[in-house]
Amino acid sequence: MKNQVNTLKELGFIDSSFVSLDSTPVRANTKLNNPKSFAKNRFSKSNPPKSDKDCKLGVHTAGNAHNNKKYEFYWGYKNHVLTDAISGLPIAEITTTADVADSSVAIDILSKTNEWFSLEETYFIADKGCDTKAIHNYIRHELNGHAFIPLNTRNSKEHDTLPDGRVLCEAGLAMHKDGKQYLKNRTKQKYSCPFKNSKDDSLCPCKHPNYFNGKKYRGCTKYITITTDDYRSSINRESIFFKRIYALRTESERYNSRWKNLNLEKASARNMASITNLNTIGHICLLTLAIAAIRNNQADKSKSLVGFKAVA
Numbered sequence: 186m187k188n189q190v191n192t193l194k195e196l197g198f199i200d201s202s203f204v205s206l207d208s209t210p211v212r213a214n215t216k217l218n219n220p221k222s223f224a225k226n227r228f229s230k231s232n233p234p235k236s237d238k239d240c241k242l243g244v245h246t247a248g249n250a251h252n253n254k255k256y257e258f259y260w261g262y263k264n265h266v267l268t269d270a271i272s273g274l275p276i277a278e279i280t281t282t283a284d285v286a287d288s289s290v291a292i293d294i295l296s297k298t299n300e301w302f303s304l305e306e307t308y309f310i311a312d313k314g315c316d317t318k319a320i321h322n323y324i325r326h327e328l329n330g331h332a333f334i335p336l337n338t339r340n341s342k343e344h345d346t347l348p349d350g351r352v353l354c355e356a357g358l359a360m361h362k363d364g365k366q367y368l369k370n371r372t373k374q375k376y377s378c379p380f381k382n383s384k385d386d387s388l389c390p391c392k393h394p395n396y397f398n399g400k401k402y403r404g405c406t407k408y409i410t411i412t413t414d415d416y417r418s419s420i421n422r423e424s425i426f427f428k429r430i431y432a433l434r435t436e437s438e439r440y441n442s443r444w445k446n447l448n449l450e451k452a453s454a455r456n457m458a459s460i461t462n463l464n465t466i467g468h469i470c471l472l473t474l475a476i477a478a479i480r481n482n483q484a485d486k487s488k489s490l491v492g493f494k495a496v497a
Contacts, residue, residue, distance in 0.1 A: 186465060187301060189472040190276055194302070196479055198487070201303060203270035203430070205310040206294070207437035208287050209445065211280070211460060213240035213261040214452045228258040239457040243283025259283065261452060264464045265290045266440065267298060270310055270433035273440050273488060274475055275468045276302060280461040287314040292323050304328050310434045313337040318370075321417040333431045336422055344407055352376040354405050356391040366408060370415040378404020443471060443488065 193199040212218045215234035217227045226232045230242055243263065246256040263285060267277045277298040279290055291311065298304060307330040311320075316337035324332040345353040352360045360376035378395075380388045381402045389396040395405045421427060449467045452460050475487040486493040 186275075186278075186469050186472065189469065189476060190274075190302060192476060193272075193274065193472070193479075196476075198475065198479055198484070199269045199272050199274055199276065201269075201276075201305075201307045203308045203310065203433055204276065204304065205268045205270040205434045205437040206265065206287070206291055206315065207268070207312065207434070207441060208263045208265045208290075209441045209450065210243065210245045210259060210283065211262040211264055211449065211464065212259050212451050213237045214455050215240070215260055217260050228260075234260050237452075237455040239282070239455075239460075241282035241284040262457070262460050263287075264444075264449075265294060266437065266444075266468070267294055268437045268440050270308075270436045272475075273436040274472065275440060278464065278468055280457075280464050282457070287311070288317050288320060291315050291320050295323065295328070299328065304330065306330050308333060308430055310334070310431055310437075312434065316417075318415060318417050321420075322415075325416045332416075332420070333427060333434075335431070344409065352407050352409060354378060354407075355393060356389060358390070360405070360407060363406075371410050371418070373408040373410050376407045376409065377402070378406070380404055439488075440471075444468070447471075 215236045216222045217234050240260045244256050244258050261283045263281050263283055265279045266275050268275055277294055279294050309324045309330055310333045313335050316334045321332045324330045354360050358379055361379050363375045363377035366373040381404045396403050444467055447467045454460055474490055478487040478493050
């Protein structure tokens with residue numbers, strides 16, 4: 186596969202200017218993945234498939250929004266593919282079990298690929314699953330590139346505020362500024378309950394439990410980030426430039442669709458080594474098609490086996 190990628194690079198059909206990372210599920214060959222199965226607790230970690238002891242329990246969603254309700258559990262694996270976002274062809278791939286998060290694979294596949302296929306100054310595109318400071322810093326400081334990853338708002342808190350910026354508590358009262366918290370890469374403004382020094386139990390309109398905490402300073406405390414100096418926070422994700430580059434990620438989705446047409450989404454083998462080999466062979470087949478089409482002056486058919494066969 187590496188030789189094929191380098192061949193396509195020499196032909197001027199693949200480069201590292203824009204690369205996109207995405208993963209696709211590979212469902213294990215087990216009855217527990219069959220929705221018509223009568224097995225109890227099909228997706229319980231305490232009830233792994235007996236036919237494939239290497240697979241793990243994973244979840245597949247239609248998107249990465251924190252409120253996305255369209256998801257399904259499955260036993261199996263994941264194939265993580267680094268794709269040239271211009272040509273729509275794979276550069277590198279890694280197969281893992283289904284329980285491995287995309288963010289934990291990104292730096293590994295980028296660093297290993299960079300050893301034989303330079304990713305210097307690349308524009309790296311990925312979905313919200315890769316929105317971590319570690320990945321952003323690796324792209325910026327190790328590869329001297331730029332990351333185009335939407336902000337993952339998971340675990341973030343939104344506070345109601347007044348026009349002057351003051352935070353409102355759950356009772357709707359304006360909280361008071363109470364100093365700042367200086368962290369490594371950001372500064373937070375602290376807000377405290379307006380009655381934190383009061384001894385009157387009737388002042389809190391909503392009778393919040395924090396107001397009756399039995400401590401010297403009673404009531405709620407909230408923090409608002411006011412300054413940041415890390416690369417991830419400095420990206421303007423609302424700019425036209427960011428949105429146009431991020432739109433290239435659809436090439437990863439298109440390539441995954443072509444790869445799935447090889448019937449590799451449903452595993453035919455039942456162990457990690459065999460699944461890994463089958464996945465790689467699938468990518469080799471699609472790269473072979475691209476090389477054959479280009480060398481036969483049919484570059485427009487490099488993504489279509491049916492189209493290339495028709496003119497071959």
